[in-house]
Amino acid sequence: MQTLTLRQRLSPARFLRGPGPEIGPVQLDRSRIFILPSSSGMLFAVVLLVMLLGAINYANNMGYMFTFLLGSMAMVSILHSYRNLAQLQFAAGRARPVFAGERAAYEIQVGNPGERTRHVIDLELPDQAPVTVDVAAGQTVSVTLYRPAVRRGRLAPGRIRVSSVYPLSLFRAWANVELDMNCLVYPQPGPPRSIPPHAVYRPNQAGDKGRGVDDFAGFRPYRPGDPPRHLFWKAVARDQALLVKQFGGDRADELWLDWNDLPDLPVEERLGQLCRWVLDADREQLRYGLRLPGTEQPISSGPVQRARCLEMLALFA
Amino acid sequence: MPANDTSLDLRAHAWLLLSTLLVVLPHVPRLPLWVTLFAACLGTLHLIVRRAGHSLTRWLVIGLTLTGASGVFLHYHTLLGRDAGVALLVVMVTLKLLESRRPRDAFVLIFLCYFLVITGFLYSQTPLLAMYMFATAIVITATLSVVTLAGRQLPVRRLLRDAAVLLGQALPIMLVLFVFFPRVVGPFWGLPKDAHGGITGLGDTMTPGSISKLTKSDALAFRVQFAEGDSTPAPAERYWRGPVLWHTDGRTWSAGSLVVLAGAIDRPQVRGKGVHYGITLEPHSKRWLFGLDLPVFVSESATPTADFQWLAHQRVTSRIHYEAISYLDFNTGALPDELRTAALQLPDNTTGRMRRLVGNWRNAARNDHDVVRAALQHFNLQPYIYTLEPPLLGDSPVDEFLFSTRRGFCEHYASSFVTLMRIAGIPARVVTGYLGGEYNPVGDYWLVRQSDAHAWAEVWLPGAGWQRVDPTAAVAPERIEHALDRSTQGAGEAASFLLGDGGLMARNWRALRHVFDALDNSWNQWVLSYNPKRQMAILRSLGFRHPGWKDLALLLVVLVGSLLAGTAAWMFLRRPREQDPVARAWTRYCRRLARMGLPRRPDEGPQDYARRVTGERPDLKQPVWRITDTYTRLHYGAPGNRMAGISLLQKLVRRFPQQTAGSTH
Numbered sequence: 001m002q003t004l005t006l007r008q009r010l011s012p013a014r015f016l017r018g019p020g021p022e023i024g025p026v027q028l029d030r031s032r033i034f035i036l037p038s039s040s041g042m043l044f045a046v047v048l049l050v051m052l053l054g055a056i057n058y059a060n061n062m063g064y065m066f067t068f069l070l071g072s073m074a075m076v077s078i079l080h081s082y083r084n085l086a087q088l089q090f091a092a093g094r095a096r097p098v099f100a101g102e103r104a105a106y107e108i109q110v111g112n113p114g115e116r117t118r119h120v121i122d123l124e125l126p127d128q129a130p131v132t133v134d135v136a137a138g139q140t141v142s143v144t145l146y147r148p149a150v151r152r153g154r155l156a157p158g159r160i161r162v163s164s165v166y167p168l169s170l171f172r173a174w175a176n177v178e179l180d181m182n183c184l185v186y187p188q189p190g191p192p193r194s195i196p197p198h199a200v201y202r203p204n205q206a207g208d209k210g211r212g213v214d215d216f217a218g219f220r221p222y223r224p225g226d227p228p229r230h231l232f233w234k235a236v237a238r239d240q241a242l243l244v245k246q247f248g249g250d251r252a253d254e255l256w257l258d259w260n261d262l263p264d265l266p267v268e269e270r271l272g273q274l275c276r277w278v279l280d281a282d283r284e285q286l287r288y289g290l291r292l293p294g295t296e297q298p299i300s301s302g303p304v305q306r307a308r309c310l311e312m313l314a315l316f317a
Numbered sequence: 318m319p320a321n322d323t324s325l326d327l328r329a330h331a332w333l334l335l336s337t338l339l340v341v342l343p344h345v346p347r348l349p350l351w352v353t354l355f356a357a358c359l360g361t362l363h364l365i366v367r368r369a370g371h372s373l374t375r376w377l378v379i380g381l382t383l384t385g386a387s388g389v390f391l392h393y394h395t396l397l398g399r400d401a402g403v404a405l406l407v408v409m410v411t412l413k414l415l416e417s418r419r420p421r422d423a424f425v426l427i428f429l430c431y432f433l434v435i436t437g438f439l440y441s442q443t444p445l446l447a448m449y450m451f452a453t454a455i456v457i458t459a460t461l462s463v464v465t466l467a468g469r470q471l472p473v474r475r476l477l478r479d480a481a482v483l484l485g486q487a488l489p490i491m492l493v494l495f496v497f498f499p500r501v502v503g504p505f506w507g508l509p510k511d512a513h514g515g516i517t518g519l520g521d522t523m524t525p526g527s528i529s530k531l532t533k534s535d536a537l538a539f540r541v542q543f544a545e546g547d548s549t550p551a552p553a554e555r556y557w558r559g560p561v562l563w564h565t566d567g568r569t570w571s572a573g574s575l576v577v578l579a580g581a582i583d584r585p586q587v588r589g590k591g592v593h594y595g596i597t598l599e600p601h602s603k604r605w606l607f608g609l610d611l612p613v614f615v616s617e618s619a620t621p622t623a624d625f626q627w628l629a630h631q632r633v634t635s636r637i638h639y640e641a642i643s644y645l646d647f648n649t650g651a652l653p654d655e656l657r658t659a660a661l662q663l664p665d666n667t668t669g670r671m672r673r674l675v676g677n678w679r680n681a682a683r684n685d686h687d688v689v690r691a692a693l694q695h696f697n698l699q700p701y702i703y704t705l706e707p708p709l710l711g712d713s714p715v716d717e718f719l720f721s722t723r724r725g726f727c728e729h730y731a732s733s734f735v736t737l738m739r740i741a742g743i744p745a746r747v748v749t750g751y752l753g754g755e756y757n758p759v760g761d762y763w764l765v766r767q768s769d770a771h772a773w774a775e776v777w778l779p780g781a782g783w784q785r786v787d788p789t790a791a792v793a794p795e796r797i798e799h800a801l802d803r804s805t806q807g808a809g810e811a812a813s814f815l816l817g818d819g820g821l822m823a824r825n826w827r828a829l830r831h832v833f834d835a836l837d838n839s840w841n842q843w844v845l846s847y848n849p850k851r852q853m854a855i856l857r858s859l860g861f862r863h864p865g866w867k868d869l870a871l872l873l874v875v876l877v878g879s880l881l882a883g884t885a886a887w888m889f890l891r892r893p894r895e896q897d898p899v900a901r902a903w904t905r906y907c908r909r910l911a912r913m914g915l916p917r918r919p920d921e922g923p924q925d926y927a928r929r930v931t932g933e934r935p936d937l938k939q940p941v942w943r944i945t946d947t948y949t950r951l952h953y954g955a956p957g958n959r960m961a962g963i964s965l966l967q968k969l970v971r972r973f974p975q976q977t978a979g980s981t982h
Binding site: 040043044047054056058072077080083119134165166167168169 | 454
């Protein structure tokens with residue numbers, strides 16, 4: 001909890017934008033929580049004013065009393081509003097990579113170290129619909145916030161507006177929380193297009209035992225991640241162990257996905273096309289590498305290779 | 318701001334319905350029957366429609382709205398004013414209930430409900446209604462939080478408790494605002510005609526039957542508290558002076574066009590000790606202030622007139638309190654000519670019989686005193702009957718009453734007596750007001766009700782000035798000492814009076830009524846009659862020399878601010894109540910030792926703590942170790958009867974350290 005100078009405390013920028021991205025869990029306190037009347041609170045104020053005028057006009061003391069009761073209740077509800085948000089903790093969770101055009105999903109951990117349930121907490125990214133949660137005493141709730149990922153690269157969630165109109169909807173208490181987290185946005189995959197035959201033929205010393213998809217080569221035990229269509233279903237039906245049919249090709253498909261293969265496309269479309277090829281190659285369980293100007297991902301295969309290649313494409317500058 | 322477009326669930330609808338019901342209920346006796354039925358039908362329709370999961374079309378709602386509004390207009394010929402306004406609000410609230418689908422609608426409905434609560438206070442401000450309305454406010458506020466919680470299922474008790482906590486915490490701030498909020502003297506705009514409707518009281522005219530009709534009302538006229546040490550006047554002296562009537566057309570008595578202020582006549586010569594008393598006057602929407610005959614001072618800003626009325630500068634439309642001083646023994650002195658003329662005015666329906674009757678008295682009398690006495694004797698000896706239900710009288714009511722019906726109420730006796738005196742050439746006038754009152758021993762004050770309304774006469778006698786003469790006393794002397802008993806009246810029958818104390822039931826009932834009225838009275842004194850004047854008095858007593866609205870604003874900011882800070886401190890610093898009885902008892906024990914100057918260090922375990930404490934206070938050795946052992950056994954879960962252990966620990970802590978300390982010191 002940092003202390004603020006008076007100038008910082010009163011700056012309108014802090015009021016509007018919050019303190020900027022922060023690492024680690026953020027706890028709401030006095031310096032972050034702002035409270036203003038909600039739209040229904042404004043209406044309530046108008047009603048109170050009319051009540052007061054009526055009480056004055058009729059010189060009705062119970063009218064005064066009741067008007068003041070409601071006014072005081074509104075004032076006290078500010079304290080309850082504050083208590084509903086105070087000390088809530090926010091920590092960044094995971095943010096799985098997405099492709100441009102999809103929605104980036106940010107997992108936020110909302111922790112309540114206090115002794116009472118926090119009600120109707122709205123978490124909201126700019127221009128997005130709010131997600132409303134309740135956090136029981138001593139609990140932590142995981143909330144996923146979405147934000148459209150338009151362009152590739154690293155996408156921060158931006159300012160999270162934490163707010164609540166609890167208890168009476170007359171006031172909205174809010175705080176801006178900016179967590180230091182990112183979602184990796186891969187380029188949007190381009191249209192299907194055959195991979196140029198950059199295949200490198202490397203004869204296998206042990207014969208044509210390279211893995212491929214052409215010729216049936218035998219069985220091996222199932223490993224997670226094997227495509228279901230390679231499962232030996234007859235064995236499954238016979239209640240035996242899960243077996244996977246292995247295929248061999250006459251050559252191991254190793255190929256380079258190269259930036260220079262797409263000379264006629266603008267940068268983003270080139271990256272999109274390469275992205276498509278990475279996905280295709282991965283689906284085909286090929287061994288592949290990626291060449292971009294000034295950088296290169298050596299030939300390999302599997303989920304790690306896919307992730308590395310896609311990240312390279314996402315962050316290509 | 319997120320647009321909350323979720324629809325309300327069935328539970329929220331149930332709460333809204335309950336709130337509406339609670340706020341409309343107190344209005345029902347005053348509302349036209351069709352409004353109540355209309356509202357009830359809409360409420361039922363609402364239930365059916367919601368249960369089926371539908372909602373009404375916009376056009377139907379608009380149609381119903383127009384129907385309701387035009388119904389109110391046709392009934393009252395206006396949509397403004399208190400009664401029409403309330404009826405319209407009731408219609409609108411039930412319609413809003415019907416068309417509420419989203420939280421936004423619900424908020425509007427809830428605020429309308431709050432508003433309906435306040436309109437209830439325009440009719441009545443009793444403590445009972447205030448309590449009912451506070452309870453209603455809790456339900457409405459709970460409804461507000463149900464809508465806020467948007468479908469979360471909190472238990473009803475919890476919702477009500479939270480609402481009660483909010484309103485409870487608001488109470489101190491409310492009180493500060495009530496006392497110190499700058500009071501503006503209203504009204505801003507003309508009050509609607511019905512603003513003070515339904516008020517009973519003495520009118521500015523008197524016709525046969527007007528006062529007997531008024532005495533049917535049990536409503537309070539005013540309360541009187543005599544100053545300490547001042548002896549309460551005897552029952553026969555408790556004439557509360559009100560409007561004085563000079564002019565008659567033979568049937569109706571009125572004040573007449575003549576208004577002479579007190580400055581025009583000599584001050585009355587008073588003898589004896591003045592009676593000091595305070596009057597809390599119920600609003601009667603007229604200007605006069607009642608006082609014991611003869612009031613010489615009234616603290617309220619009012620003008621005294623030559624006939625000893627006190628006229629407030631404004632109509633009394635709210636309850637007011639004033640102090641007054643009266644003298645029972647007085648001589649009003651000379652009578653100016655214009656007043657003499659007015660006091661001798663005669664209607665043109667006097668008859669020969671009347672003149673002959675007076676002529677006989679005059680012939681036998683040496684002076685005016687004798688004439689008055691003769692008249693009273695006449696009423697006393699002739700078969701006159703004092704009755705609440707006198708027969709109707711024709712064109713010449715005084716003549717008919719005197720010679721044929723001879724049954725009448727105080728207004729008959731007063732008006733015929735004054736007419737006869739005027740025929741005899743004695744200046745006379747009718748005075749209306751109240752006679753008597755009921756003592757409330759709980760609050761030590763007197764209740765004067767409309768049923769105590771009375772009319773009597775005043776004659777001007779040379780040397781004595783204006784003198785009160787009550788011809789009713791000549792007919793029914795009991796009336797002077799006792800209140801009327803309305804319960805046993807038949808047409809034309811002689812009036813009966815509340816003579817005894819009326820048996821056990823009546824006594825208990827009266828005692829209970831006194832308690833309630835005393836409560837009501839304190840409520841009036843402290844709450845309802847609070848006004849700008851009292852506010853200034855409070856400020857002056859707080860040391861403000863010339864209190865103005867700036868002082869009030871400053872005081873308000875400081876007081877409300879500190880109350881809010883106090884509430885915040887209570888909310889945030891209060892340690893939540895420990896749930897575990899073992900830990901609670903242990904904390905209590907540690908607190909007690911801390912008060913004795915031996916606080917437990919945060920890192921200190923129970924055993925270490927006990928060693929340190931017994932080291933410094935060997936006298937506490939036995940109880941400290943018993944508590945520590947019991948606590949350790951319970952806390953670290955040693956086997957044994959846990960319940961017995963807990964109660965033992967609680968007992969030991971409760972007694973700690975008095976018992977042992979007492980035995981060793």
